Amino acid sequence: MSNAPxxxxxxxxxxxxxxxxxxxxxxxxxxxxxxxxxxxPVQAVQVMIQGAVGYDEGIGYTLxxxxxxIFTGLAVSxxxxxxxxxxxxxxxxxxxxxxxxxxxxxMDGFAPGFLIVPIAIAAGALFGAGWAFxxxxxxxxxxxxxxxxxIMFNFxxxxxxxxxxxxxxxxxxxxxxxxxxxxxxxxxxxxxxxFAWFGVTITRTPLNLSILWALLCCVFVYxxxxxxxxxxxxxxxxxxxxxxxxxxxxxPRIVLLAMCLSGAxxxxxGVNELLGVxxxxxxxxxxxxxxxxxxxxxxxxxxxxxIVLASxxxxxxxxxxxELSFEMPTITKEMVVALQGLVILFxxxxxxxxxxxxxxxxxxxxxxxxxxxx
Amino acid sequence: MDDTILLxxxxxxxxxxxxxxxxxxxxxxxxxxxxxxxxIGLEGKMLAGAFAAATVAALTxxxxxxxxxxxxxSMSLALLHGFACITHRGDHVVSGVAINxxxxxxxxxxxxxxxxxxxxxxxxxxxxxxxxxxLPGAEAMAKVPxxxxxxxxxxxxxxxxxxxxxxxxxxxxxxxxxxxxxxxLRAVGENPAAVDTAGISVVWLRYRAVMICxxxxxxxxxxxxxxxxxxxxxxxxxxxxxxxxxxxxxxxWRPWPAFGACLIFGLLDAVSIRMQGVELPGIGEVxxxxxxxxxxxxxxxxxxxxxxxxxxxxxxxxxxxKER
Numbered sequence: 001m002s003n004a005p006x007x008x009x010x011x012x013x014x015x016x017x018x019x020x021x022x023x024x025x026x027x028x029x030x031x032x033x034x035x036x037x038x039x040x041p042v043q044a045v046q047v048m049i050q051g052a053v054g055y056d057e058g059i060g061y062t063l064x065x066x067x068x069x070i071f072t073g074l075a076v077s078x079x080x081x082x083x084x085x086x087x088x089x090x091x092x093x094x095x096x097x098x099x100x101x102x103x104x105x106x107m108d109g110f111a112p113g114f115l116i117v118p119i120a121i122a123a124g125a126l127f128g129a130g131w132a133f134x135x136x137x138x139x140x141x142x143x144x145x146x147x148x149x150x151i152m153f154n155f156x157x158x159x160x161x162x163x164x165x166x167x168x169x170x171x172x173x174x175x176x177x178x179x180x181x182x183x184x185x186x187x188x189x190x191x192x193x194x195f196a197w198f199g200v201t202i203t204r205t206p207l208n209l210s211i212l213w214a215l216l217c218c219v220f221v222y223x224x225x226x227x228x229x230x231x232x233x234x235x236x237x238x239x240x241x242x243x244x245x246x247x248x249x250x251x252p253r254i255v256l257l258a259m260c261l262s263g264a265x266x267x268x269x270g271v272n273e274l275l276g277v278x279x280x281x282x283x284x285x286x287x288x289x290x291x292x293x294x295x296x297x298x299x300x301x302x303x304x305x306x307i308v309l310a311s312x313x314x315x316x317x318x319x320x321x322x323e324l325s326f327e328m329p330t331i332t333k334e335m336v337v338a339l340q341g342l343v344i345l346f347x348x349x350x351x352x353x354x355x356x357x358x359x360x361x362x363x364x365x366x367x368x369x370x371x372x373x374x
Numbered sequence: 375m376d377d378t379i380l381l382x383x384x385x386x387x388x389x390x391x392x393x394x395x396x397x398x399x400x401x402x403x404x405x406x407x408x409x410x411x412x413x414i415g416l417e418g419k420m421l422a423g424a425f426a427a428a429t430v431a432a433l434t435x436x437x438x439x440x441x442x443x444x445x446x447x448s449m450s451l452a453l454l455h456g457f458a459c460i461t462h463r464g465d466h467v468v469s470g471v472a473i474n475x476x477x478x479x480x481x482x483x484x485x486x487x488x489x490x491x492x493x494x495x496x497x498x499x500x501x502x503x504x505x506x507x508x509l510p511g512a513e514a515m516a517k518v519p520x521x522x523x524x525x526x527x528x529x530x531x532x533x534x535x536x537x538x539x540x541x542x543x544x545x546x547x548x549x550x551x552x553x554x555x556x557x558x559l560r561a562v563g564e565n566p567a568a569v570d571t572a573g574i575s576v577v578w579l580r581y582r583a584v585m586i587c588x589x590x591x592x593x594x595x596x597x598x599x600x601x602x603x604x605x606x607x608x609x610x611x612x613x614x615x616x617x618x619x620x621x622x623x624x625x626x627w628r629p630w631p632a633f634g635a636c637l638i639f640g641l642l643d644a645v646s647i648r649m650q651g652v653e654l655p656g657i658g659e660v661x662x663x664x665x666x667x668x669x670x671x672x673x674x675x676x677x678x679x680x681x682x683x684x685x686x687x688x689x690x691x692x693x694x695x696k697e698r
Contacts, residue, residue: 033480037487085467087414135674144677145686147414147467148623151616152670159667167661294471332493334482341476349458349469 009362019301019347021354026342033338039330051323052316058323060191060205066308066315067207067272070214072293073311074221075265077302081225082258083238088135088150089266090290091157092128096267098161099127100274101169101179101281108183116186121213121271128267129260131157136259140252146259154290165283178282188275208276210268217265218304224261234258266290288337295340298348314340379520383527385644390532391602393640394539395420395594395611399618400625400632401546402590406452407627408550409583410563410689411459414470415451416591417615418477423448423595425481428495428606429488431502431599440502440600445592451477452588453581460580463693474615482608493608495599504533504601535597542590547629559583563687566694576694591615620673627687639669 031041052062072089079086086092103123107116135149162177171180191207225231236244237254244251273285292314299313300306314336321336346353399416406413423444431440451473458469482493489495512530515522550556558579562569566576598614599606617639625632646665653659 033483037484085465087467087471138674138678142678144674144679147412148619149674149677151414152620152674155613155616155670156667156674159663159670163661163663291471291475294468295475298468330487332483332486334479334486334493337479338476338483339479341472341474341479344468344475345454345458345472349464349472350462351464353462 009359013358013362015301018351018354018358019299021358022347022351023299023343025354026339026346029342029346030335030339033335034331037330039328044324044328044331047324047327048317048320050320051327052320056203057205058319060203060207061322062312062315062319063211064205064207064272064277064315065318066311067211067214067276068269068289069292069296069311069314070211070218070308071268071272072266072289073296073300073307074217074293074304075262075290076293076297077300077304077307078221078225078262078265079258080297080302081231081238082234082254083241084139084255084258084262085147086132086150086259086262086266087147087294088132088153088263088290089293090286090288091150091154092131092263092266093269093286093290094154094157094161095131096124096128096263097270097274097281097285098164099123099125099130099267100270104182104186104275105169105179105281108186111185113185113187117188117275120186120275121268124267124270125264126267128263128265130263132259132263132266133256136256139259140255146255161283165281169281176282179280182275182279186275187279188271190276206277208272210272210276213268213271215308217268218308221265222304230257266293292340294348295343298351299343376519379523380527383524385641385648387528387531388644388647389637389640390528390536391640392643393636394536394602395597395614396618396621396636396640397539397633398542398590398594398597399615400622400636401542401629402587402594403619403622404546404550404627404629404632405559405583405590406587407622407690408563408687409559409580410566410687410692410694411456411580411584412466412470412691413455413584413587414467414619415455415473415615416587416618417611417613418470418474419448419451419588419591420594420598420615421474421481421609421611422451422477423592424599424610425477425485425495425595425606426592427596428498428599429485431498432489432496432605435499435502437502437504437600441593441596444596444599445589448592448595449585449588452584452591456581456584459693460577460584463695466691478609481606485606485608495606498600498604502600503604504535504597506531506533533597533601535593535601538593539597542593543629543633550629555582560687563689566689570694570696576696580694594618617669620669623686624673624676626685642666642668 034041034044052058072093075089075092076086100120100123103120104116107119131153135146135153138144138149139146165177165179169179170177188209190204191209191211192202192204194209195202225235233244233249234254234257236247236249237251241251244254269286269289274281278285296307296310296314300308300310317336317339321333324331324335325333399420403413403416426447427440427444430443431437434440455469455473458464459466485493485495509530512526516526550559558569558574562576562579569579570576598610603610618636621635621639622632624635642665646662649660649662649665
């Protein structure tokens with residue numbers, strides 16, 4: 001992230017070709033792993049694509065996973081724009097879910113759905129933001145490093161949730177660590193229900209209205225980052241803190257702003273998972289989505305459009321990977337986790353490795369074209 | 375009275391056992407971070423080492439070959455980290471996260487493909503593991519009150535790697551503070567330009583630091599898989615790499631204080647098991663989760679500057695670009 005480009009390449013190479021080359025390298029490495037365990041990578045890809053987009057139910061599941069990744073991807077990118085690395089998306093998503101759970105459990109006895117749902121969403125944002133606020137404050141005003149504190153907060157959130165769900169919040173008589181089921185008024189409609197209102201029948205899947213909320217968040221993030229003065233200030237701090245101070249921007253306040261928005265976005269995972277699908281607060285519902293957000297943001301180059309595309313790819317991989325483990329039992333669904341690591345490695349840490357080669361090919365091609373023209 | 379002493383000794387004994395991987399990892403992180411390379415990837419390297427050790431031990435039945443494999447695998451991951459951070463000047467944290475996630479997935483995929491036990495490796499027989507050693511005279515000494523008991527319960531009866539881990543601390547302190555390599559290591563983490571000006575290769579120094587880090591995380595993994603346990607199970611590191619990182623920060627990137635932090639965190643772990651369901655006078659029952667979360671909370675509090683100030687090596691996380 002700190003390598004200055006040596007020559008200027010056209011934009012389409014910089015934002016199109018190089019990221020694709022990086023992802024390709026990750027996929028090739030994953031293919032090599034599949035070869036090592038004695039399976040056929042080409043067949044694996046076919047099974048995954050068939051499982052993810054080959055039939056209605058697969059598509060529904062793919063988009064349902066995509067929804068989570070959009071939220072966490074946006075969360076990580078929001079912090080990235082301010083020059084911060086938020087590894088705490090996992091904990092913020094988890095804690096945001098606690099906010100949603102508390103709000104619904106407190107109100108679903110008497111309040112109508114049109115009141116509960118917005119309040120619960122706001123509570124998710126608030127709790128997610130709150131969990132990000134403490135590391136942000138410590139970074140901004142006490143100089144402790146946000147990477148370390150957000151990691152620590154992931155573990156603290158996990159311990160806290162085990163405590164709450166195994167004890168205080170557990171439904172009496174239920175052995176598994178989860179709360180009672182929410183009242184039906186708080187459920188977000190599934191997409192198959194929404195389509196049924198208009199007389200269209202689609203397959204039942206966990207896909208629910210949250211995906212529209214996720215897309216709305218993309219628009220919000222785009223407008224906020226590139227079309228408001230706060231977003232401008234945020235990007236300025238991310239580019240150069242000294243320049244920001246010189247321009248009269250207070251970096252500590254921007255750090256707080258960026259991290260709280262980041263935490264709020266991560267908190268929305270609970271909207272999809274709890275209001276949309278599970279209808280109760282349960283252990284580990286965030287299931288690593290916060291970490292996947294890092295891969296999504298890096299792959300999507302911190303732009304909402306890129307994040308939606310990267311989320312789709314990861315949605316496809318998650319659903320396809322689940323299918324794959326049925327069809328080819330040697331390949332477990334954790335293959336997707338390994339691939340996620342490879343994507344972070346190649347499009348994050350080694351993002352500039354392919355650049356010299358691409359430069360060479362580009363110069364060679366341009367040189368050839370110029371010679372032909374002359 | 376005698377029972378109390380025995381209880382205390384046994385708790386300390388358990389502390390030493392759970393603290394050993396933390397000590398290895400904290401020392402590993404110390405070399406890396408003192409040279410300016412942030413290492414979030416201790417967890418992943420340790421997990422990979424554990425998997426390699428368990429796999430090789432299961433296949434060959436030799437604990438020593440397993441140890442070599444673990445060190446080799448952890449070191450190659452460390453070199454990958456170095457390749458990304460030193461050679462390609464990538465973001466250290468991103469690279470570390472990538473390694474952690476990659477290993478978390480890969481160990482399960484490979485383990486399942488090779489052994490078909492849901493990501494676990496087969497349970498190892500005793501001769502493929504590092505077993506407890508009884509130090510000379512332990513049995514005779516056990517009858518001597520206090521000192522003898524301490525010798526028999528606490529000092530004797532650990533496996534070889536526990537003693538190696540304990541030896542790693544003074545060795546690290548000596549290397550970092552008393553040798554030429556150590557001086558240069560500390561310098562390159564504070565001011566790489568000065569080291570470069572003196573005609574010493576920043577790149578080679580940092581590569582050596584991450585390689586040492588790889589060796590030590592490999593030992594930590596070996597300990598987990600074939601000394602403390604009899605095989606690999608999925609995610610068996612369970613966040614201990616991060617606790618070690620916390621201990622390193624808690625010890626302000628210095629060997630002895632980091633060792634102390636490892637022992638404190640180990641003690642918390644050992645105590646939390648005994649504290650389950652115990653009523654404390656005045657406080658009532660302390661939830662196990664509260665004790666488990668304590669290392670993390672303490673580290674955050676320390677980082678916030680409320681108990682002393684943890685100042686990282688100055689050039690940490692910054693890529694070094696040689697002036698042209």
